[in-house]
Amino acid sequence: MATAHPPQQHQVKAGTLSSFPLAGPIAQWTEGQNAVETQVPGLTLHRWETPTDPTSYFLGPSICLIAQGRKRLMLGDEVFIYDAHQFLITSVDLPVVAQIIEASADKPYLGLTLSLDLRSIAQFIVSNEVPPAASNKDRLGIAVGEVSQPLLDAFQRLLGLLDNPEDISALAPLVKQEIAYRLLASDQGARLRRMTSMDTQNYQIARSIDWLKDNFDASIRVEDLAARAGMSASAFHNHFRSMTAMSPLQYQKKMRLTEARRLMLTEHMDASTAAFEVGYESPSQFSREYSRQFGAPPSRDIKNLTEVTSG
DSSP, rough: OOOOOOOOEEEEOOOOOOTTTTTTHHHHHHHTSSSSEOTTTTTTEEESSSSOOOOOEOOSSSSEEEEEEEEHHHHTEEEEEEEETEEEEESSSSEEEEEEEEEOOOSOOEEEEEOOOOHHHHHHHHHOOOOOOOOOOOOSEEEEEEHHHHHHHHEEEEEHGOOOOHHHHHHHHHHHHHEEEHHSSTTTHHHHHHHOOOHHHHHHHHHHHHHHHSSSSSSOOOEEEHHHHOOOOHHHHHHHHHHHSSSSHHHHHHHHHHHHHHHHHSSSSOHHHHHHHHSSOOHHHHOOOOOOOSSSSHHHHHHHHHHHHHO
C-alpha cells in the first residue's frame, strides 16, 4: 500500500507594495456579479462576498491576482495559498480545485485572471532583450510568485482601459507585453521561459496536453503519447507527472469528468449520454468517478450547480 503524503503548501512571504489599487476598479466592474468577462480579451474579474466550497475546473495558462481576500488552490497533493501580495501563474492547462477562504460582504474577495498567450510571449522573448531570470528547476506547471510594484502598476493600467473601451484594441496588447516582461523578470520567469521554448521537454509535454484536450474521449496508451513527444514511456510519464502532479491517465480522467459536467450543465444532457459522449463505456463507473471528483453524484451535483447559478 502506498504511503500517504501530507499536502505540500506553497506560500510566499508578503512583499512591500505601496498600495493595492486594483480593488476599486474590480469592485466597480463586478457589482452584483461573481464573474465578469471584460472587453479586454482574456481578462476576467471576480467577486465573492462569502467563502466558497472547493470547486473543480481546468485552469489554462494564465496569471491570477487578488486585490482583496485570500484563496486556496490545490493540484493533486500540492496546495497553493495566496492573497494580494502574491500572483498565481499557470503555464499549462491543469485540473485544479479552488476555494475562496477569505471574503465577506464588507470586504469581498476581489480578483482577476488574465489568460497568457504563450506563443506571443515566445515571440516577445525572441524580439526583445529580456533580463535573465533567476534559476528555478521546479517543473510543476503552476506556482505562486511575489507581486512587484511594476507588475501591479501594469495591471492598474490594463484595468484603466475599461473606462476607455475605444483605447483597448490599440493599447491592451502593449500593456500585456509589459505584463509578460514583468513576469519574465520575476521569480517565476524561468518557469515561463521553459514553457515557451520549443527545445524543452516541458514544451513537448505541453503539446501532448493540447493533443489530449482535443482527443480526451479516445482510448490512449502512454507509449503512444510518449512517441508523439519523442520520449521513452518512462521519461514521458515522469515529466508529465512533474508538470501536472498526476499521470497522463489521471489527467485524461479529470478532463473527461470536467467536460461531462459542462455537457450536463450547459447542454442539458443526462448523465448516461454525457458519460458516453466523453468516452466512458460504463455509466456506473462514470457515476462513481464523478462522485469522487465533485463530491456528489451527477444528478445531485448538477441540481446544486443550477440552484447556485440561478439564485
